[in-house]
Amino acid sequence: MPIETYVDQLEPENQDAVIWRFMDTRKFHDLMLSGELYFCRADLFSDESEGLAPQEYVPILGLNPFDLNDRRKIVDSIGCLAQFREAFYISCWHLFRDETSKMWEDYGKDGVAIVSRYSALKAALNAMQDRAFLGAMRYGSCHLTGWNVFRFITTKRLMYAEEREVRAFLWIIDPHAGINRHIDENDRPHERPLTPPPDRVLKGHRRTVDLKSLITEVVVSPSAASEGVDRIQQFVRENGYDTPVRPSALAPFRALLPGTLFQTPKS
Secondary structure, three states: OOOEOOOOOOOOOOOOOEEEEEEOHHHHHHHHHHOEEEEEEHHHOOOOOOOOOOHHHHHHHOOOOOOHHHHHHHHHHHHHHHHHHHHEEEEEEEEOOOOOHHHHHHHHOOOEEEEEEHHHHHHHHHOOOOOEEEEEOEEOOOOOOOOOHHHHHOEEOHHHHHHOEEEEEEEOOOOOOOOOOOEOOOOOEOOOOOOOOOOOOOOEEEEEOOHHHHOOEEEEOOOOOHHHHHHHHHHHHHOOOOOOEEEOOOHHHHHHOOOOOOOOOOO
16 A cells, blocks of 8 residues: 655655664664564553643633633543543654764663665555654654644754654554543543553554664664674574674763763764
8 A cells, every 4th residue: 555645744854864773782783683563552651741742732722721621621631632642553754864872871782773764664665564654753842733643743842953854654544443542430531541442452552664764774783882882793694685784983982971972974
């Protein structure tokens, strides 16, 4: 099924822009052995505001939070969004500009980054049978208009702007999962569902991709010992891939990590 566009979609000017996906060694082994990308359900991310309207944007509803009826409508709107996001399954990538110790520390400590290009990830999504989407994230709330679930699932708080996230996501709707699980027995709405979705609403989906076309190289964490690079390289070769494996450009500064932000020339 061809990849779909969405409202306010933001893409790199260069469709061949370099993107990285950081992961720990266990996830990397799973990826290489299975040939499957994992897409995590949006409500399970560590950022509890994932897929929700930014707090500073909620006044767009034009409701008075001190009026009981209006407050109910506000809470109900947020509670509905908290359930709508359960239909989105996400794979996070980084639009590469400079290699930084913070990204390694937050997402790839002692692990690796698989390197690809935006166009290659788009081609991988195009080959899937799902409703698939791809674009760069927006940060803050100044760009927002209306009350739109796609705008919210592709927006994060300003504190995450340095992540430069490229988001690949699948929209998998369960028509029987319900949108009223945030309303209690007294007909009072809450900002979060009171019960989890049905078991058939999976925590994640795995999709087969052509790794040889998707991955251009593997970069090993700067905190890994030199023999760690050799182990990753051997693992890659043993599984039938000739993908280049190299240490992070920050590896010479291993003794100083983490804490200091290093920048390296673009590759």
